[in-house]
Amino acid sequence: xxxxxxxxxxxxxxxxxxxxxxxxxxxxxxxxxxxxxxxxxxxxxxxxxxxxxxxxxxxxxxxxxxxxxxxxxxxxxxxxxxxxxxxxxxxxxxxxxxxxxxxxxxxxxxxxxxxxxxxxxxxxxxxxxxxxxxxxxxxxxxxxxxxxxxxxxxxxxxxxxxxxxxxxxxxxxxxxxxxxxxxxxxxxxxxxxxxxxxxxxxxxxxxxxxxxxxxxxxxxxxxxxxxxxxxxxxxxxxxx
Ligand code: GLP
Numbered sequence: 001x002x003x004x005x006x007x008x009x010x011x012x013x014x015x016x017x018x019x020x021x022x023x024x025x026x027x028x029x030x031x032x033x034x035x036x037x038x039x040x041x042x043x044x045x046x047x048x049x050x051x052x053x054x055x056x057x058x059x060x061x062x063x064x065x066x067x068x069x070x071x072x073x074x075x076x077x078x079x080x081x082x083x084x085x086x087x088x089x090x091x092x093x094x095x096x097x098x099x100x101x102x103x104x105x106x107x108x109x110x111x112x113x114x115x116x117x118x119x120x121x122x123x124x125x126x127x128x129x130x131x132x133x134x135x136x137x138x139x140x141x142x143x144x145x146x147x148x149x150x151x152x153x154x155x156x157x158x159x160x161x162x163x164x165x166x167x168x169x170x171x172x173x174x175x176x177x178x179x180x181x182x183x184x185x186x187x188x189x190x191x192x193x194x195x196x197x198x199x200x201x202x203x204x205x206x207x208x209x210x211x212x213x214x215x216x217x218x219x220x221x222x223x224x225x226x227x228x229x230x231x232x233x234x235x236x237x238x239x240x
Pocket of ligand 1: 036038131138
C-alpha cells in the first residue's frame with residue numbers, strides 16, 4: 001500500500017487527479033469506479049478543470065458507482081447517480097449512457113444486486129476511486145461487513161446517517177438502506193485510490209492503514225490489494 005501525505009486538502013485532490021488523469025490517458029476506453037461524498041467532489045472539480053483547460057477527455061470512459069441510497073425519488077438530487085452526473089459527468093465529455101449505477105428500488109432487489117455485481121466484474125474496473133467513512137466504511141460496507149461480501153442491500157449505521165445528514169438539508173431523513181458493492185467486488189478492481197481529508201477521518205485512516213485487516217474496519221481491506229494508494233491531507237494523516 002502506497003501512502004501519500006499531501007501538503008493540504010487541495011494538493012491531495014490534485015495528487016489524486018494526477019493518478020486518474022494518467023489512468024484515463026493511458027486507457028481511453030477504461031472503466032473507472034467512482035465514489036461520492038464531499039471529499040471526492042474536490043477531485044471531480046479538478047478533473048473537470050483539467051478537461052476544460054487541459055483537454056483531458058472522458059469520451060470513451062465508462063463510470064461505475066460504488067453505491068446508491070434506497071427509497072429516494074428517481075430525480076432526487078441526493079441520489080448518488082444525480083451527484084455523479086452533476087459533479088463529474090456533465091462537467092466533462094462523458095457519454096450520456098456512460099454512468100452506471102445500481103437501482104436499489106428495483107422490483108427485484110436481489111436480482112438487481114446480481115445484475116450490478118456482474119456488470120462491475122465484467123467491466124472490469126481499472127481504477128476504483130474511494131473515500132472513507134468516519135467509522136472506516138468504504139462504499140456503504142459498514143463495520144462488520146465480510147471481506148468476501150458482494151453487491152447487496154445493506155442497512156446504514158447511525159454514524160453514517162448522521163455524517164451524511166448535511167447533504168439532505170432541511171431536516172430530511174437520511175435513507176436507512178442502500179445498495180453497495182461488496183468488499184470483494186471493490187478489491188477486484190485493478191487499482192484502488194482512496195482519498196481522505198480532514199481530522200474527522202484521522203482515526204479511521206490510522207486503523208485502516210496501520211491496524212490489522214479486520215471486518216470492524218472495512219477500509220483495512222485495502223491492505224490486501226496489490227495496487228492501492230491512499231492520499232491524505234495532513235489532518236487525515238495526523239494519527240498515523
Ligand atoms: C458516503 C459514501 C462513501 C464515501 C463516504 C465519505 O458514505 N457511501 O463511498 O466514502 O460517504 O464521504 P465524505 O467524503 O463526504 O466524508
